[in-house]
Amino acid sequence: xxxxxxxxxxxxxxxxxxxxxxxxxxxxxxxxxxxxxxxxxxxxxxxxxxxxxxxxxxxxxxxxxxxxxxxxxxxxxxxxxxxxxxxxxxxxxxxxxxxxxxxxxxxxxxxxxxxxxxxxxxxxxxxxxxxxxxxxxxxxxxxxxxxxxxxxxxxxxxxxxxxxxxxxxxxxxxxxxxxxxxxxxxxxxxxxxxxxxxxxxxxxxxxxxxxxxxxxxxxxxxxxxxxxxxxxxxxxxxxxxxxxxxxxxxxxxxxxxxxxxxxxxxxxxxxxxxxxxxxxxxxxxxxxxxxxxxxxxxxxxxxxxxxxxxxxxxxxxxxxxxxxxxxxxxxx
Numbered sequence: 001x002x003x004x005x006x007x008x009x010x011x012x013x014x015x016x017x018x019x020x021x022x023x024x025x026x027x028x029x030x031x032x033x034x035x036x037x038x039x040x041x042x043x044x045x046x047x048x049x050x051x052x053x054x055x056x057x058x059x060x061x062x063x064x065x066x067x068x069x070x071x072x073x074x075x076x077x078x079x080x081x082x083x084x085x086x087x088x089x090x091x092x093x094x095x096x097x098x099x100x101x102x103x104x105x106x107x108x109x110x111x112x113x114x115x116x117x118x119x120x121x122x123x124x125x126x127x128x129x130x131x132x133x134x135x136x137x138x139x140x141x142x143x144x145x146x147x148x149x150x151x152x153x154x155x156x157x158x159x160x161x162x163x164x165x166x167x168x169x170x171x172x173x174x175x176x177x178x179x180x181x182x183x184x185x186x187x188x189x190x191x192x193x194x195x196x197x198x199x200x201x202x203x204x205x206x207x208x209x210x211x212x213x214x215x216x217x218x219x220x221x222x223x224x225x226x227x228x229x230x231x232x233x234x235x236x237x238x239x240x241x242x243x244x245x246x247x248x249x250x251x252x253x254x255x256x257x258x259x260x261x262x263x264x265x266x267x268x269x270x271x272x273x274x275x276x277x278x279x280x281x282x283x284x285x286x287x288x289x290x291x292x293x294x295x296x297x298x299x300x301x302x303x304x305x306x307x308x309x310x311x312x313x314x315x316x317x318x319x320x321x322x323x324x325x326x327x328x329x330x331x332x
Contacts, residue, residue: 047086095267
């Protein structure tokens with residue numbers, strides 16, 4: 001026959017059992033909290049439509065990064081308001097290492113032109129992924145075959161020349177405005193809502209010129225339907241060695257161009273940011289397949305540290321602010 005349990009002993013056993021359960025729950029929670037990153041899909045937001053430069057760079061690099069991290073990376077397109085909608089979404093995301101934002105220089109330009117709906121301080125630099133040199137494509141309707149002739153014609157015909165861009169505050173807008181200031185020419189900016197209508201009007205002579213990536217317009221240069229007079233980059237493009245840089249064409253220090261980089265919500269663990277930067281830099285510097293794919297799209301692989309990318313953003317932000325002030329550019 002079982003002896004009855006003493007009330008005090010029963011209470012002690014019950015308390016010990018409760019403590020054991022609590023300890024087990026605590027250890028389980030700690031194990032979950034310390035699970036190695038990444039242990040679930042990573043989301044990378046692109047503030048533009050699919051098929052553009054930012055989208056292309058992001059997808060090429062993230063496909064390889066997913067293989068290295070052994071985790072799914074989902075690229076989400078959230079276009080609108082010159083990339084502001086995507087930036088606002090990412091700025092409000094949890095800083096847990098599972099949301100990032102892919103950007104163009106428009107990100108640093110927007111704050112100088114618009115009242116943005118997010119605090120730029122809520123996004124921090126991760127890595128500079130690629131450079132996007134912009135070529136100066138000129139309509140055959142313009143009687144100029146080199147930069148010297150173009151400047152002479154523009155000065156002799158104030159406001160006759162026009163330059164296109166994909167919208168107020170875009171990289172092409174800033175580079176075109178910078179060119180007009182340096183050349184001391186009065187030109188008219190014509191904003192469009194996409195690259196396709198720009199190319200149509202450029203071929204038809206409705207717009208004089210555009211600073212644009214090499215990929216699509218260059219085929220028309222080779223067909224004799226457009227002219228490529230220079231490019232805004234530190235060196236000539238490998239596949240088009242006959243086209244001079246803007247500096248070689250008489251504009252010292254003119255290297256205003258576009259780029260693609262990655263940001264993270266402020267508060268994202270620094271080890272995660274550093275890991276992303278290191279992995280992406282290893283891809284852009286050492287992976288021949290990624291480098292080939294990027295350069296085929298007219299993109300120069302980059303890489304580097306979060307600090308270096310932050311410095312590039314600060315430098316370009318100040319540069320674009322000067323252009324906006326001197327050219328008296330306002331939001332439209």
